[in-house]
Amino acid sequence: MSVRVRFAPSPTGGLHLGGVRTVLYNYLFAKHHGGEFVLRIEDTDQTRFVAGAEEYIFNCLKWCGLLPDESPVHGGPYGPYRQSERKEMYRKYAETLVAHGHAYYAFDTKEELEQMRESFKTEENTSPQYDHNIRKKMRNSLTLTTDEVKELLEKDTRHVIRIKMPEHEMISFTDMIRGEVSFQTDLVDDKVLLKADGMPTYHLAVVVDDYLMKITHAFRGEEWLPSAPVHLLLWKYLGWEKHMPQWAHLPLILGPNGKLSKRDGAKYGFPVFAMNWTDPKTNELTEGFFEKGFLPEAFINLLAVLGWNDGTEKEMYSMDELIASFDINRVHSAGAKFDYEKAKWFNHEWIKSKDVRSLKYDVRLVLESGGLIITDDIYLEKIIELVKDRCTLLPDFIQQAGFFFKAPTTLDVDAVKPKWTEEKKMFFEEYIIRLKGIGNWELATIENSFKELAVAKNIKPGELQLPMRVMLVGGKFGPAVMQIAELIGKEETVNRIAKALKEF
RNA sequence: GCCGCGUUGGUCAAGGGGUUAAGACGCCUCCCUUUCACGGAGGAAUCACGGGUUCGAAUCCCGUACGUGGUACCA
Numbered sequence: 001m002s003v004r005v006r007f008a009p010s011p012t013g014g015l016h017l018g019g020v021r022t023v024l025y026n027y028l029f030a031k032h033h034g035g036e037f038v039l040r041i042e043d044t045d046q047t048r049f050v051a052g053a054e055e056y057i058f059n060c061l062k063w064c065g066l067l068p069d070e071s072p073v074h075g076g077p078y079g080p081y082r083q084s085e086r087k088e089m090y091r092k093y094a095e096t097l098v099a100h101g102h103a104y105y106a107f108d109t110k111e112e113l114e115q116m117r118e119s120f121k122t123e124e125n126t127s128p129q130y131d132h133n134i135r136k137k138m139r140n141s142l143t144l145t146t147d148e149v150k151e152l153l154e155k156d157t158r159h160v161i162r163i164k165m166p167e168h169e170m171i172s173f174t175d176m177i178r179g180e181v182s183f184q185t186d187l188v189d190d191k192v193l194l195k196a197d198g199m200p201t202y203h204l205a206v207v208v209d210d211y212l213m214k215i216t217h218a219f220r221g222e223e224w225l226p227s228a229p230v231h232l233l234l235w236k237y238l239g240w241e242k243h244m245p246q247w248a249h250l251p252l253i254l255g256p257n258g259k260l261s262k263r264d265g266a267k268y269g270f271p272v273f274a275m276n277w278t279d280p281k282t283n284e285l286t287e288g289f290f291e292k293g294f295l296p297e298a299f300i301n302l303l304a305v306l307g308w309n310d311g312t313e314k315e316m317y318s319m320d321e322l323i324a325s326f327d328i329n330r331v332h333s334a335g336a337k338f339d340y341e342k343a344k345w346f347n348h349e350w351i352k353s354k355d356v357r358s359l360k361y362d363v364r365l366v367l368e369s370g371g372l373i374i375t376d377d378i379y380l381e382k383i384i385e386l387v388k389d390r391c392t393l394l395p396d397f398i399q400q401a402g403f404f405f406k407a408p409t410t411l412d413v414d415a416v417k418p419k420w421t422e423e424k425k426m427f428f429e430e431y432i433i434r435l436k437g438i439g440n441w442e443l444a445t446i447e448n449s450f451k452e453l454a455v456a457k458n459i460k461p462g463e464l465q466l467p468m469r470v471m472l473v474g475g476k477f478g479p480a481v482m483q484i485a486e487l488i489g490k491e492e493t494v495n496r497i498a499k500a501l502k503e504f
Numbered sequence: 505g506c507c508g509c510g511u512u513g514g515u516c517a518a519g520g521g522g523u524u525a526a527g528a529c530g531c532c533u534c535c536c537u538u539u540c541a542c543g544g545a546g547g548a549a550u551c552a553c554g555g556g557u558u559c560g561a562a563u564c565c566c567g568u569a570c571g572u573g574g575u576a577c578c579a
Contacts, residue, residue: 462538
């Protein structure tokens, strides 16, 4: 079985959660069935002019591990994969439709259309459509005489080609996710197929391209469902009905109130794009999951199970496991609200379960970006092992591991002060001397020395641990104190205690 | 307005005629730990509403409400 799927991202404003999930489901389905994953870039109109959008999308997909088999950058037998490079062929198909009476030329200007919408507006119909009724009253090849049309065409009059929706027909098809869906043709308008600039609209392009690229399965967002009848009809009118792909309309990802938007992210403090995206027009930055410190594995994992599950209690999936168990029939038909808390939980789980070596590269980058200097690789590995359980997002490593590389600049004095005594101070002064005398610097020795001295001074060791911790790490967090002392070494331990003693 | 799609705890969700209605996130309590976490044991919290069909409905049907999408020479 060979399956091809396609995805048409809209590069207008970055790559949001819903977009990545659409690609992901395409990818999983294709890989599950051993098919190819085709990516075609829709670059009509405004999207074409968004600087860097295409490169950005590929960077995001690369990070996620979702690179397509065929695409503008990877090539393939059915190229070109960029819509603007395929412009010429669309007109041919649109003209064929006109010749067979399934489409027509429309010469109405923007003003005429606006006027139409205004004058036919009623209480029951607040937004009149260019449909089977209205088209009889407009300037098109259905109302004009053949000679008039010919003359207009010869004079290069601006025009579009619209589909001629049939009257009183019921169109239905089977969606892989929602089952049977049907529409009445009278309620669908005569959509523009070919624009005045010669570029196809999505409706024409998607059908022509899917046919030419031999696409067998098409997944897209639920927002496309209402225009499905147009596409169905086009497949039929172009005579390609038996090649029509199977459809799957994916549910939406929702925000705290309504459809998830960029604004939700800004408002509630979570990312909505895969990676940082700066709108070249407004210079507005939208934060990405990558920069926020998410692991790609976690990002893919959380997206995959937002709207799909395999019926078991399993929640953690690697990409390979997803490919193996993905089933389009188990995708929900209802939209799902995005929960950032759960998203972070996934990342935490992934950090905990990944081994040190595969974490090392990312952690090193984060620590270095936090101004820390790492020279010893083995040392870094030990520390990651020790602190990874307490890191939810990658930047948490700066807080949780930073003190292993650099003495804390500020100490949480308030945590110690209330219970600080002259006896405790004396204890630490003496402890410093003892530490200096330790020959074999290892956990047991450091700890025994500590306990012995505490007993001798008649202070409970527990009461001394918090001050010691604050001296070494700066606050009330981190792994076992003695373990920290062992790792940072004798000199550093002594220095930090001595320095802190002056502040308490 | 019209059309489409949807509705199981706060969130993600299993279950698709008979269940004490799984599980996860978050929240709360306790244990472990004289830090913070991890881990462990518990707890609170749900079938949108109204009619049918049926011995029996979260599950099937119809309405209503609510949500969401579409209604562009945007995708």
